[in-house]
Amino acid sequence: xxxxxxxxxxxxxxxxxxxxxxxxxxxxxxxxxxxxxxxxxxxxxxxxxxxxxxxxxxxxxxxxxxxxxxxxxxxxxxxxxxxxxxxxxxxxxxxxxxxxxxxxxxxxxxxxxxxxxxxxxxxxxx
Numbered sequence: 001x002x003x004x005x006x007x008x009x010x011x012x013x014x015x016x017x018x019x020x021x022x023x024x025x026x027x028x029x030x031x032x033x034x035x036x037x038x039x040x041x042x043x044x045x046x047x048x049x050x051x052x053x054x055x056x057x058x059x060x061x062x063x064x065x066x067x068x069x070x071x072x073x074x075x076x077x078x079x080x081x082x083x084x085x086x087x088x089x090x091x092x093x094x095x096x097x098x099x100x101x102x103x104x105x106x107x108x109x110x111x112x113x114x115x116x117x118x119x120x121x122x123x124x125x126x
Contacts, residue, residue: 002026002115004095009120016085020120022078022095029076030055032099032115033107036069036080038091038122045094047108049080053099058108062088085124092119 008020020036035050049059049069057069068081078095096113106112 002032002097004097004115004117006093006095006117006120009093009122011123011125012085014086014124014126016124017081017083018085018122020080020082020093020095020122022080022117024076024078024097029071029078029097030073032097033102033112034069034071034078035096035107035113036067036078037094037096037110037113038089039094039119040091043091045110047110048093050107051078052107060108082122085122087124087126090122090124092121094119 003025005023012018030053033052036048037045038048039045047060048063049067051057051069066084070079095117097115098113102112
């Protein structure tokens with residue numbers, strides 16, 4: 001059973017940076033497609049970025065150029081480096097994973113992911 005544990009959230013001012021971590025236990029992170037999602041109050045959960053088992057990354061329009069998803073195989077951990085943060089980035093951020101094959105155009109959909117962490121809160125003030 002894969003377990004995901006996020007950390008690294010917090011409160012920062014606009015323009016600041018945070019690095020979120022997702023520690024994977026019970027399996028090897030590189031065997032999975034790993035994604036970061038976020039959900040603001042009253043809004044649906046949306047993808048921020050994902051990295052597949054080959055290390056290929058994908059970003060959404062809002063995260064491209066500001067967020068970087070990466071993996072540390074030695075620590076079995078996935079990271080989301082977030083720079084130039086804006087108040088609209090305020091949300092609960094979730095780490096998620098699935099293995100097996102899913103069409104590339106569906107790898108950003110929450111429904112494709114089997115395993116989820118509990119989330120870590122990010123708050124950006126103006």
